[in-house]
Amino acid sequence: MLSKDSQLSFNTMSLTLDGKGFYPVMGEMHFSRYRNRYWEEELCKMKSGGVSIVSLYTIWIHHEEIRGEFDFSGDRNLRKFLGTVKNVGLNCILRIGPWAHGEARNGGFPDWLLEDAKEKGYELRSNAPEYLEHARNFYEHIYEQAKGFFLKDGGPIIGVQIENEYGHCGGFGGEEGEKHMRTLRDMAVEIGFDVPIYTATGWGGAVTGGMLPVMGGYCEAPWDQRTTEIEPSGNYIFTKERNDHNIGSDHGLGVGITFDMDKFPYLTAELGGGLQVTHHRRCIATGTDTEAMSMVKMGSGANLLGYYMYHGGTNPEGKLTTLQESRETGYPNDLPVLSYDFNAPIKEYGQMSETYRRVRRLSMFTADFGETLCDMPYIPQPGNPDKPDNSSDLRTAVRAVKKDINGEELMSGFLFVNNYQRRYELEAHDAITLKAHDENGNVIAEFEERDVKNGDYFFYPFNMPIGFDAVLKKANMIPLCILHDERGRENAYVFYADERDSAAAEIEGDLGSIKIVTLSSFEAEHTVKITDERGAEHLVICEYDVVDRIIGSNQRRSGVLENGNPNGYEIYAEIPSDGKEHTVSFRVWPDLDETPSGFIHADAENVSDTYMVDSMDFADYRYVDSLLNPVKAEIKEDEKAYQLNVTSIDEEIDEVYLHIKYAGDRGELFAKSDIDIFHEGELIADSFYTGQDWEIGLKRFIGSEGKTEMEESFEGEVVIHPLFEDQEIYLQEWPQLSEEAEGKKCACRIDAVESVAQYKIKLW
CATH class of the missing domain: 2.60.120 (Jelly Rolls)
Known part of the structure; x- marks a missing residue:
C-alpha cells in the first residue's frame, strides 16, 4: 500500500512511483454487490491473487434509488469498505460516474433522474444546469463517504475515474463532450476529490477531457446482439493499437481513440476478467482465454493490467425495482436479476477459479519485474500478423531496452509468443527457431529450436541481469518471481515451463548464492509466494488456494485479530462429496524454520547442491487430519x-x-x-x-x-x-x-x- 508521502504520477510509458516505473495490477470489485461481513476476506483473496489496486463503481441507483434518500448502510457502506481496503493493505480507484454502466439498471442512473429529465426537458450526461446540480449532489455524498481516505490523508484512494465510456456509450463526442468531462472533473476537484491521478475510459471514441486514458479488452462480446459465433477477437494479436472496437458495440460500433497515444502510457482498466452472460448471448471465458489475452496486452506494451471484473457479485435488492440492466428499461441486453458472477477470477460467492490462478502467474511476474518492464517499449516483429483471422503466421512481440550490463551495452527484454486464439485453431510451428528483433530488424536474441503448438503462449527473457555479476543471456522458461531473504537480498529467480525437464538457461557471470528455481506450468499455477515472520520469502506449491490474511499496518505474520480472524496464511481446502477422505499437503522452498501447527514435516526428496532447483528439492508438509465432506x-x-x-x-x-x-x-x-x-x-x-x-x-x-x-x-x-x-x-x-x-x-x-x-x- 502506498503512503501519504508516495509520489504517484505518470509519464509516456507508465505510471511512476517516486520517480520509478510502477506496474500494479488492478481488479474491480463492487462493494454494493457483496455482503459486507465478507469484504475483508474477499479483499485478502484479491491481494493474494496479486491485485494491488481495487477499482470500484459507486453506482448511483444503489445509493439514491429514491430521490433525496441516500443509503450508505449495510452492503452499501462505502466508508466501511474503504476502511477495509486500507486495513487489508490495498489501494483503490473510485469510479464515481455519474453514469457507470456496469450492467446496472439505467447504467446506474436512478429512475427518478430519468423522469426528472424527461419532465423538465434537459439532457442527461450534459452540461445542462439541472443535470449538473444532481450530479454535484451525488458527488458530494460520495465525497463525504470518502473523506479522510485519500492518499494525502494516508488512505487508499489514489485515483478517480470520471464518467464511463462517455462519447461512445451515450453522451456527446467532440468538443462538447470534452467540455462536459472537464466540467465533471473540475466539479470533483472543487468538492474535494484530491488525488494524484484522474482517469477516463478511452476506447471506442470516448472523450477523456485531458485525463489519463485507460483502455479495455474482452475475449468475446456478450453484449453483441447476434446469436451466432462471431469473428475472432483482435485481443489475441500483438499490436500498437490500444482500442477494442467491440466494447460497448451494443451502443454502436466504436471508432478510433480521441487522445494522442504518444502523450500517455498504455494502461488497462477493463481487461475482461471473465464475461457476464446476457440472456441472448452466453459466452464462457476460461482461464486460458483471460491469461493469454492478458499476456498479449502485456507484450503489446500495456503497463497496467486492470481487470473488470476481478470479483463477481450479486445485485442488491432494490427498494422500488430490480437493479439489473434489462431491455424493459431501454437497454440492449437482459441480465440475471441477481447474479453478476461474470465468470470472474473470484466468482459470485468467493470461489477462487482457474482464472484466478492463471492470472496470478502474471501478477507475480509484474510484482517483481514490472519496474523493469515499464521502461521497455513494444517493438513490432517481422511477420507478426495484424489480423486475428490469420491462423498461419506466428504471433510475436518484443519488449526491450538497451542497458549497460556488466560494462556491456545490451538489449535486455522479453520475447512474447502467442499461438492461441479463442475458439479457433492456429497452425502449429514445428522445430522453429524463435528470434527477437530490435526496431531496425536486427536479431538481438535467438532461442533454442522448439515446437510451438496450437494453444501455446509464453514469453522468454533475454539479457536479464541477475544479482550483481550475472546475466541470463536467454532461457526457454517463463519468469515467475524473485525470492528475497530476511534482509531483502535476492535469494532465487523462479521460472516455469510447460515441460520442466526441458527448461534451460544460459547464464554468464557469477550467481553467487542466488538459485534458479524451475517449475512446471501446472506447479506455477498452484504456487504462491509467502513471507515468514523474519521477512524471508518462500515458494509454496499447494493443490488448494493459499490466502494471505495479514491485516493491519504492522503486517504481523501471526496471531489473531480482535475480531477473531486469523492474521497469517490459510489454505482453503475444497472437498468434493465423493465419500472419500482427502489429504491436504503443500511443498515449500526454502524450508520453513518451524513446522506449522497441525502439519507433519517430511524431508525433501533431494537437496540440490547446484544453482538449479526444482520442485523435487522442496520440503513436503502434510496435514495430520484427513478431510471428509459430510454434507x-x-x-x-x-x-x-x-x-x-x-x-x-x-x-x-x-x-x-x-x-x-x-x-x-x-x-x-x-x-x-x-x-x-x-x-x-x-x-x-x-x-x-x-x-x-x-x-x-x-x-x-x-x-x-x-x-x-x-x-x-x-x-x-x-x-x-x-x-x-x-x-x-x-x-x-x-x-x-x-x-x-x-x-x-x-x-x-x-x-x-x-x-x-x-x-x-x-x-x-
Whole structure:
C-alpha cells in the first residue's frame, strides 16, 4: 500500500512511483454487490491473487434509488469498505460516474433522474444546469463517504475515474463532450476529490477531457446482439493499437481513440476478467482465454493490467425495482436479476477459479519485474500478423531496452509468443527457431529450436541481469518471481515451463548464492509466494488456494485479530462429496524454520547442491487430519419446482458450495423460510444456463450476522425454466432437448446436485 508521502504520477510509458516505473495490477470489485461481513476476506483473496489496486463503481441507483434518500448502510457502506481496503493493505480507484454502466439498471442512473429529465426537458450526461446540480449532489455524498481516505490523508484512494465510456456509450463526442468531462472533473476537484491521478475510459471514441486514458479488452462480446459465433477477437494479436472496437458495440460500433497515444502510457482498466452472460448471448471465458489475452496486452506494451471484473457479485435488492440492466428499461441486453458472477477470477460467492490462478502467474511476474518492464517499449516483429483471422503466421512481440550490463551495452527484454486464439485453431510451428528483433530488424536474441503448438503462449527473457555479476543471456522458461531473504537480498529467480525437464538457461557471470528455481506450468499455477515472520520469502506449491490474511499496518505474520480472524496464511481446502477422505499437503522452498501447527514435516526428496532447483528439492508438509465432506444435498421434484434439502453441515466447515447440474433456459432459487436478511418465498439466487454448473455458496444464507458458525441445514425451492430449440440464444454448446413443454421439445431438468465443503487450515 502506498503512503501519504508516495509520489504517484505518470509519464509516456507508465505510471511512476517516486520517480520509478510502477506496474500494479488492478481488479474491480463492487462493494454494493457483496455482503459486507465478507469484504475483508474477499479483499485478502484479491491481494493474494496479486491485485494491488481495487477499482470500484459507486453506482448511483444503489445509493439514491429514491430521490433525496441516500443509503450508505449495510452492503452499501462505502466508508466501511474503504476502511477495509486500507486495513487489508490495498489501494483503490473510485469510479464515481455519474453514469457507470456496469450492467446496472439505467447504467446506474436512478429512475427518478430519468423522469426528472424527461419532465423538465434537459439532457442527461450534459452540461445542462439541472443535470449538473444532481450530479454535484451525488458527488458530494460520495465525497463525504470518502473523506479522510485519500492518499494525502494516508488512505487508499489514489485515483478517480470520471464518467464511463462517455462519447461512445451515450453522451456527446467532440468538443462538447470534452467540455462536459472537464466540467465533471473540475466539479470533483472543487468538492474535494484530491488525488494524484484522474482517469477516463478511452476506447471506442470516448472523450477523456485531458485525463489519463485507460483502455479495455474482452475475449468475446456478450453484449453483441447476434446469436451466432462471431469473428475472432483482435485481443489475441500483438499490436500498437490500444482500442477494442467491440466494447460497448451494443451502443454502436466504436471508432478510433480521441487522445494522442504518444502523450500517455498504455494502461488497462477493463481487461475482461471473465464475461457476464446476457440472456441472448452466453459466452464462457476460461482461464486460458483471460491469461493469454492478458499476456498479449502485456507484450503489446500495456503497463497496467486492470481487470473488470476481478470479483463477481450479486445485485442488491432494490427498494422500488430490480437493479439489473434489462431491455424493459431501454437497454440492449437482459441480465440475471441477481447474479453478476461474470465468470470472474473470484466468482459470485468467493470461489477462487482457474482464472484466478492463471492470472496470478502474471501478477507475480509484474510484482517483481514490472519496474523493469515499464521502461521497455513494444517493438513490432517481422511477420507478426495484424489480423486475428490469420491462423498461419506466428504471433510475436518484443519488449526491450538497451542497458549497460556488466560494462556491456545490451538489449535486455522479453520475447512474447502467442499461438492461441479463442475458439479457433492456429497452425502449429514445428522445430522453429524463435528470434527477437530490435526496431531496425536486427536479431538481438535467438532461442533454442522448439515446437510451438496450437494453444501455446509464453514469453522468454533475454539479457536479464541477475544479482550483481550475472546475466541470463536467454532461457526457454517463463519468469515467475524473485525470492528475497530476511534482509531483502535476492535469494532465487523462479521460472516455469510447460515441460520442466526441458527448461534451460544460459547464464554468464557469477550467481553467487542466488538459485534458479524451475517449475512446471501446472506447479506455477498452484504456487504462491509467502513471507515468514523474519521477512524471508518462500515458494509454496499447494493443490488448494493459499490466502494471505495479514491485516493491519504492522503486517504481523501471526496471531489473531480482535475480531477473531486469523492474521497469517490459510489454505482453503475444497472437498468434493465423493465419500472419500482427502489429504491436504503443500511443498515449500526454502524450508520453513518451524513446522506449522497441525502439519507433519517430511524431508525433501533431494537437496540440490547446484544453482538449479526444482520442485523435487522442496520440503513436503502434510496435514495430520484427513478431510471428509459430510454434507448431504438432496433434490426432489414436485409438480412445479424442485425441493432442495442440504443437511449435515459440520461446524468446522467454513462454506458449502452447491453445484447444480441443470439444463434449461435459467434457474431460480427461492428461500423456503426466513433466513438472515431474506424472507420466505424471496428469490435469493439465479442463473442463466451456459452448460457450466450453477454454483451457489450457502454461507451467506445460513451464516447469520454476528454468528461465527453456520446452521446445520438449508432448504430452498429451485425452479428451472424450459429452454426451447427455437429460442434466439447463443450457447457454446446446447444441452440435449429431452423434455417437452407447451407442445415443443425443450431442456428443463436437474441432473444432479453436488456439494463442495470448504475448510480453512491455518499455516501460521
